[in-house]
């Protein structure tokens with residue numbers, strides 16, 4: 001199962017046309033390139049892409065250009081929470097390649113996820129901004145309807161993939 005989102009939705013952003021579609025196994029290289037741009041070199045090898053796109057609680061969507069090459073990607077996960085008596089949805093990764101920024105791609109990816117979250121009747125939809133990647137794109141997120149929820153993330157360094165393992 002990749003995702004039950006609609007198969008595609010063409011968008012015309014001026015001269016640049018793109019469509020949103022579910023990611024598939026063949027997108028592994030493009031996803032790795034996009035995640036590298038986000039600040040994660042060595043991300044998304046074939047094995048991990050296969051794992052993620054067949055996971056029942058994760059959906060990865062891409063914005064594909066006229067040649068069907070991903071120019072933006074978003075991963076979304078959802079799972080039930082006791083206190084919510086329902087699902088929480090989280091946007092885990094979102095990036096648009098530099099040349100395609102400012103053309104509505106990021107907004108279209110988020111809009112697709114909001115639609116999907118509505119279908120899943122999630123009780124909360126969140127996006128975590130990782131401080132190591134630089135300042136959050138607050139104006140973009142606000143234009144897309146998100147509001148800051150504050151909060152602080154505590155991490156256990158022994159399990160942090162960004163740090164060398166401690167003994």
Ligand SMILES: CC(C)(COP(=O)(O)OP(=O)(O)OC[C@H]1O[C@@H](n2cnc3c(N)ncnc32)[C@H](O)[C@@H]1OP(=O)(O)O)[C@@H](O)C(=O)NCCC(=O)NCCS
Nearest residue numbers: 094095096101102103104105106107108129137139140143
């Ligand atoms: C943030 C990011 C995903 C935005 O994607 P994008 O495709 O360039 O954004 P869009 O073109 O869809 O912009 C949507 C709206 O936000 C505005 N916007 C986008 N980036 C903005 C910025 N840096 N400052 C102010 N407004 C911005 C656009 O002007 C547009 O406004 P409009 O709806 O009034 O026309 C993209 O810049 C990116 O990948 N950045 C690097 C990685 C990153 O920050 N990821 C997000 C982690 S939360």
